[in-house]
Amino acid sequence: MVELTEKNLIGKIKELRQIKPRKDWVCLTKTQILGEEPTFFLFPYFKPASVGLIAIFILFGLFGFAKNSLPGDPLYTIRKIVHESRAVFVSPEEKPVFQLKLANDRLKDLTKAPAKNLAPTINEFQASISEAAKDLTKVDATTSNPIVTQKIVDETKKLKENEEKMRSLGVVIEGEEIENFNKAVVEYLIKDLEGMSLTEEKEIVLKEMKKLFEEGKYSEALELYLINQ
């Protein structure tokens, strides 16, 4: 060894840092002293990489629970977000059908809703029906796809049936939202009929519908149409 300066000596001392315990011994000793690392019961091999997977599971679980939630429940927000995200992919022509389906879902919810959820569910129904009316005014019935028109008619029919069911249960939903919807759907159907070659019988129905529409009897006009369908 050459003559050592203090700096060299300190450098040589620092080389002793190479002395290290074996890694397996370090781990084993730790386990012997502290016991096994506590692990998450359902995920014994819980590692940061699993966090993403667990988050997905939780998310799916939440969606599952949210599916059965009612307006007024904390999880209903998730259900609403799902609905709204679906609405993004619906064409403007099909939008009234989509909103009518939502309105029907809310009416179905009403039948099983406990007292605390009644008011929020009715509000949601009114919001959907209002949206359906707005969307209907944007669709040109004369050029609209007959399949879409049929879907609108089917959903409207269901809506009326559900309303009837609710009435039999003692829940009567009234308001300008329903009236506006009736007006919008009757107007749409009149335009649709006007663009078609009709039988004599259908001509009479159309004439009667127009009369009722002008008198502001939208509900009766709609009923007339549905009966003669």
Added chain:
Amino acid sequence: MANPRKKFSKIYDTHIEKIYRFIYLKVNSEEIAQDLCSETFLKGWESFKNNQNIENPSAFLYRIARNLVTDYYRQKGRTQIVSTEFTPITDPNPSLEERMTLNSDLEQIKTALVDLKEDYQNVIIWHYLDDLPIPEIAKMLNKSEENTRVFLHRALKALKNKLNNLV
């Protein structure tokens, strides 16, 4: 308040290498260093479970390790009294193999360090290997900072002399 197991696990991870090396440089045997090191942490954990407000975990673990090393040499001193019949006759002049080993710088430093008095060993290991600052070492040695600096200087000089004698 954090889980004591988790807290001690962190202390273990931070100090295991330093404490092992500290012990190893004193006993010069992997097996004995492992035994004494695991005993250090076991005793540390037992104390920690009862009192988690340990101000300086480093000083606390080094104190346990030092006591265990002292106990080990005390015990070794007692048990090593064996008949001279079985004591190997050692050649005062190192063999070629021993000379080769000694030629390694690392081995020379190690040998010289082990040959120093205990407090000199400690102060060199703590300051130059474990990067403990002078104020902390001063507290562990129960000396003033100025005295610790002088002590460290003397320790370094003693190590240099030992190394010069080895060559």
